[in-house]
Amino acid sequence: MPENPVQFPDDPALKSALQRALGKEAAPAMLRARIMQQAGRSVGGAVATSAKAPRGYLFRFAVAAVVVLGFGGLGYQIWQMNRPPVYNQQYVFPNSLYKAMIETHTARASQSSPDAVTTLASAATLGSQIQRPVFVADLTRDGWSFQGAAVRNVGKYPAGQLFFTKGNASISVFSLPSSAVTGARDGMDYDTVFNGAPIAGFTKGDGLYCIVGSSPDKSLNVDEVKRLLAEHRGEIRQG
Amino acid sequence: MKIEREQFESLALEHLDMLYRLARRMTSDPHRAEDLVQETYLRAFRSAGEFDLQSFGIRPWLLRILHNVHVSRGQREKRQPMSVDDEHLEPAAVVAEAPPLSHWDGMDQQLKRAFESMPMEYQTAMHLWAIEGLAYKDIAEALDIPLGTVMSRLHRARHRLSEQLKEFAVREGIIRE
Numbered sequence: 001m002p003e004n005p006v007q008f009p010d011d012p013a014l015k016s017a018l019q020r021a022l023g024k025e026a027a028p029a030m031l032r033a034r035i036m037q038q039a040g041r042s043v044g045g046a047v048a049t050s051a052k053a054p055r056g057y058l059f060r061f062a063v064a065a066v067v068v069l070g071f072g073g074l075g076y077q078i079w080q081m082n083r084p085p086v087y088n089q090q091y092v093f094p095n096s097l098y099k100a101m102i103e104t105h106t107a108r109a110s111q112s113s114p115d116a117v118t119t120l121a122s123a124a125t126l127g128s129q130i131q132r133p134v135f136v137a138d139l140t141r142d143g144w145s146f147q148g149a150a151v152r153n154v155g156k157y158p159a160g161q162l163f164f165t166k167g168n169a170s171i172s173v174f175s176l177p178s179s180a181v182t183g184a185r186d187g188m189d190y191d192t193v194f195n196g197a198p199i200a201g202f203t204k205g206d207g208l209y210c211i212v213g214s215s216p217d218k219s220l221n222v223d224e225v226k227r228l229l230a231e232h233r234g235e236i237r238q239g
Numbered sequence: 240m241k242i243e244r245e246q247f248e249s250l251a252l253e254h255l256d257m258l259y260r261l262a263r264r265m266t267s268d269p270h271r272a273e274d275l276v277q278e279t280y281l282r283a284f285r286s287a288g289e290f291d292l293q294s295f296g297i298r299p300w301l302l303r304i305l306h307n308v309h310v311s312r313g314q315r316e317k318r319q320p321m322s323v324d325d326e327h328l329e330p331a332a333v334v335a336e337a338p339p340l341s342h343w344d345g346m347d348q349q350l351k352r353a354f355e356s357m358p359m360e361y362q363t364a365m366h367l368w369a370i371e372g373l374a375y376k377d378i379a380e381a382l383d384i385p386l387g388t389v390m391s392r393l394h395r396a397r398h399r400l401s402e403q404l405k406e407f408a409v410r411e412g413i414i415r416e
Contacts, residue, residue, distance in 0.1 A: 018369040028273065
């Protein structure tokens with residue numbers, strides 16, 4: 001196909017959107033070290049092939065190069081061992097998200113007004129509001145009472161929230177976007193106890209599904225939340 | 240203008256990150272990108288004596304080496320089956336199975352996906368323009384193509400992106416047709 005020249009005005013909005021979406025990745029430190037070493041060898045090679053260089057000078061240069069490269073390599077190894085981990089491509093769950101889930105759960109636990117959805121059977125309809133499937137975990141089979149469901153904000157993310165109680169204990173089942181965490185891939189699980197609240201969840205498709213529990217007497221622990229998650233994780237429903 | 244060897248290396252190393260980013264874009268593989276960049280520097284250091292510092296600096300010269308190495312490798316690899324280590328298969332499969340994003344939070348990912356679905360020559364030109372901030376004439380120099388072709392590729396790339404993002408926005412109800 002012929003490629004005709006056309007006018008293409010500068011477009012700062014497109015540039016900044018692409019910069020944000022594609023990012024500015026730096027070269028790996030190992031590659032930088034190899035290339036710097038390559039530069040050093042290249043200099044060494046150039047000097048070695050010079051017939052005019054005196055032997056003594058060459059010898060001193062070679063010794064200096066070996067010492068510099070040796071110490072450089074050692075320094076690099078030490079730096080590699082001590083530098084903080086790089087999380088760019090790893091599965092990273094921000095603490096702010098745990099905190100936001102607990103806040104939303106606690107807020108629901110302390111309110112008495114009914115939710116928009118009052119039956120478990122219709123909880124999947126929340127999917128049309130959040131534009132992704134909903135984790136409709138039927139915890140009633142495990143003795144929990146369904147109290148209602150609604151779309152609420154978890155931090156900045158609109159999430160489906162199903163709320164259950166059993167005695168003094170309560171559970172929220174959240175359906176969040178997987179983009180809330182970094183590096184999420186299908187089937188990744190996590191569990192933790194954050195500020196005393198047991199939390200467990202997994203990612204599937206573009207959703208991040210979580211169970212957050214609380215109980216004044218700490219009878220609801222992370223093992224029980226993990227068990228509930230394992231039992232019900234297949235109950236993802238399209239709205 | 241000829242420059243000292245040390246100055247040449249220092250100037251060349253300043254552009255390592257940029258070369259790596261472009262190599263990642265061209266190869267879509269971190270290991271191959273590292274190989275490509277290393278080969279580029281090897282050739283650049285070997286040819287240091289021939290380098291003549293022009294007003295536009297060393298950057299287009301390095302980019303051109305990288306581009307040439309990539310093209311010649313591509314031609315060589317076309318004749319051979321591609322071999323992929325087992326450990327690379329799983330991440331590749333995961334990427335391939337990624338579901339379509341369907342919410343506002345995925346706007347950046349949608350743009351990234353639309354960008355990566357374009358032909359490589361469009362991606363390369365747009366990467367150099369948007370991410371590395373190269374002028375059209377530097378892009379033309381780096382890719383060894385006429386200035387008009389650079390403008391044409393950028394125009395077409397921009398058109399494709401806007402079409403794909405429009406589809407996404409209409410589908411999600413962000414805008415009406």
